[in-house]
Amino acid sequence: MTSFFDTDNLHQHISKQYDHELLDIRNRVLTLGGLVEEQVESAVTALVNNDVELAERVIADDYKVNSLEVSIDEECTQIIALRQPTARDLRLVVAVIKTITDLERIGDEAKRIARLSIDLASHYPKKNQLTEVEQLAKNVRGLLREALDSFARMDVDEALRVVQGDRMVDREYESIIRQQITYMMEDPRAIPVSLDIMWSARSLERIGDRSCNICEYVIYYAKGKNIRHISLEQVEKDLRET
Template sequence: MDITSDTHSQHISRQFNQELEELKTRLMAMGGLVEKQVQDAVTALLDGDTRLAERVIDNDNQVNAMQIRLDEECTRVLARRQPAASDLRLVLAVIRAASDLERIGDEASKIARNAIGLVEADNGSRGFVEVRLISEHVRMMVRDALTSFARFDTELALKVVHEDEQVDSEYQSAMRALMTFMMEDARAISPVLSVMWILRALERIGDHANNLAEYVVYLVKGLDIRHTDPDELDEQSLTRKG
């Protein structure tokens, strides 16, 4: 059968769609690994498992390699396809999301390194309740942010944005409690500082999950909500702005 201009354009379009879908698939794979990195880092701390913590640190190289590969693929698509409108937004959103996922991987490594120090020093478990609470919250945020990206689900993305406010509140409350404890017992300063660094890393993971959710809104609606008050954001407001 002869290839007409129509069938050729359909073929090119189909091939382009496959390339875009591959970018999403690679991003979700990276997200899955990063989510596991966070879970393993916290588990290593709570269970006193230094071997697991070391594995988290080692796996960070794989996270970095996945980001580099995604960046290369996105650059190739931009150069070859010169996408416009929603296709361009998808490629840009993937680039930005991969960067945030890589940063989440870095924070997981920080948690793992502090976990090793705490386990080896055998300095008790002060602050572990707060770590467990906030870690469960931010892991849910990361999971929901990735799901919203996979489904182009702005409602779920907005849920993540609102959850970030709750995590910030939990973080501030935990830090105040630990500061009080250090003031009461000078011997606890060193281990509690390590726990504070872990909580800080978890709070930053929540921030990056929030960024991922904001990219979904940008991707689907073409709206940049990075500097918008979360209290002003809901599906109706997005519809009005869109």
């Protein structure tokens, strides 16, 4: 008869529980990612449609993002303290901690866009002034969605595609800035509106950057490589050699 205190059974039980904890933090990151996606989409909708009520809801719901981020961070801290993970497991926990930090900051950017949309409500811009911002937002939301997909599957190839896609987002952001500067030079009365649009575009550009950060953590977990501060070309070359 197998003893309740059989060492092999005990180790197997601990191992299964540990695996469950690692799976749980990954799943909770995706829950947080879904919540942040909703916040970004609502903030952009509020901006484009001049919807003050929706913007206020985005601001009010920011606490949900913060609370979940804190909860996941605490769970990661417990895993490190109790399980003392090593190698690949440790990289996963580190990747999760870094990812939730970026997701929380994306939530902050969504809240900032919502506040700017409320400010714009009193001097709502012409629809064509927001056309490029709307397109930028669409592409940024796409990057965020793909970044979360790459995290869900720990897919290095998809992570690289997101990093490549961020170059287009940067170009679109620069185009919006040039456009708004032109508007301000032509008509000083446009300055308040243009500044709010520029700050909104800046927040969207930052969301794109943070989506790229998440992909860097995916590559760090999967390949054990820290690719921050390395050119995209060098990253691709290094990954081909691994």
